[in-house]
Amino acid sequence: MNLRHQASRRGFLRLTGLAASVLALAPRLAFAAWNKAAFETKALADAYKALGVESPIASGDIQINASDIAENGAVVPVEAISKIPNTTQISFLVEKNPTTLTAQFDLGPDMLPEISTRLKMAQTSNVIALVKADGKFYTATKEIKVTLGGCGG
Amino acid sequence: MGLPMKIRATSKDGVTEVKVLMNHVMETGLRKEPSGEIVPALFINEVTAKLNDKVVMQAQWGPAVARNPYLAFKVKGGKSGDKVSISWKDSSGDARTDDATIS
Numbered sequence: 001m002n003l004r005h006q007a008s009r010r011g012f013l014r015l016t017g018l019a020a021s022v023l024a025l026a027p028r029l030a031f032a033a034w035n036k037a038a039f040e041t042k043a044l045a046d047a048y049k050a051l052g053v054e055s056p057i058a059s060g061d062i063q064i065n066a067s068d069i070a071e072n073g074a075v076v077p078v079e080a081i082s083k084i085p086n087t088t089q090i091s092f093l094v095e096k097n098p099t100t101l102t103a104q105f106d107l108g109p110d111m112l113p114e115i116s117t118r119l120k121m122a123q124t125s126n127v128i129a130l131v132k133a134d135g136k137f138y139t140a141t142k143e144i145k146v147t148l149g150g151c152g153g
Numbered sequence: 154m155g156l157p158m159k160i161r162a163t164s165k166d167g168v169t170e171v172k173v174l175m176n177h178v179m180e181t182g183l184r185k186e187p188s189g190e191i192v193p194a195l196f197i198n199e200v201t202a203k204l205n206d207k208v209v210m211q212a213q214w215g216p217a218v219a220r221n222p223y224l225a226f227k228v229k230g231g232k233s234g235d236k237v238s239i240s241w242k243d244s245s246g247d248a249r250t251d252d253a254t255i256s
């Protein structure tokens with residue numbers, strides 16, 4: 001009886017411990033509502049400001065995999081790979097699109113810092129991968145030439 | 154409700170690779186019909202990925218993610234038979250969740 005009681009108590013403690021660790025994780029993936037202000041910015045500097053990015057560091061440890069020329073701006077495959085330790089966020093920005101910030105990915109601790117997606121590009125532009133690691137921001141830039149625009153073209 | 158996503162999840166050497174193809178118009182709000190009428194914006198703006206019911210990644214998107222969005226990512230853990238779940242919400246408040254089993 002006593003033994004059984006202890007066992008269930010231990011189980012309870014384990015459960016609460018688990019709950020506590022889940023709660024402790026929560027701030028890392030704080031699910032903020034959609035950042036309307038940042039997604040409506042129309043220039044790189046404004047996007048950085050809205051995201052709280054101050055003088056990001058250009059880094060060779062971020063790789064952007066995309067072809068140099070996109071024949072169809074409506075579908076431009078891009079991949080960003082960060083080799084910077086403790087990468088917690090990867091964002092894609094397209095400098096000359098009507099709105100600059102395109103996608104922002106918040107990575108939990110189990111995620112590998114590699115994201116692939118497809119963007120729309122209105123015209124030839126620099127595409128920026130913005131990486132957040134240990135609270136600092138790093139960037140890599142790649143120009144992608146667009147032969148046919150992706151926005152209403 | 155939206156239309157179903159295609160999700161493929163494969164596990165190799167302790168890392169699960171997830172590929173998702175969503176079914177969504179992703180209207181920017183800038184496109185015009187031939188009549189000159191502007192097609193109103195309608196796009197997925199929030200995406201959540203879960204591995205075995207634990208959130209591993211969350212994304213915020215703007216309208217310049219391509220139509221029928223493709224997303225691929227890798228996450229540590231997960232084995233054959235485990236569950237991957239992807240959810241999205243769009244700018245109209247519509248939402249959808251689809252699950253896949255890791256192969």
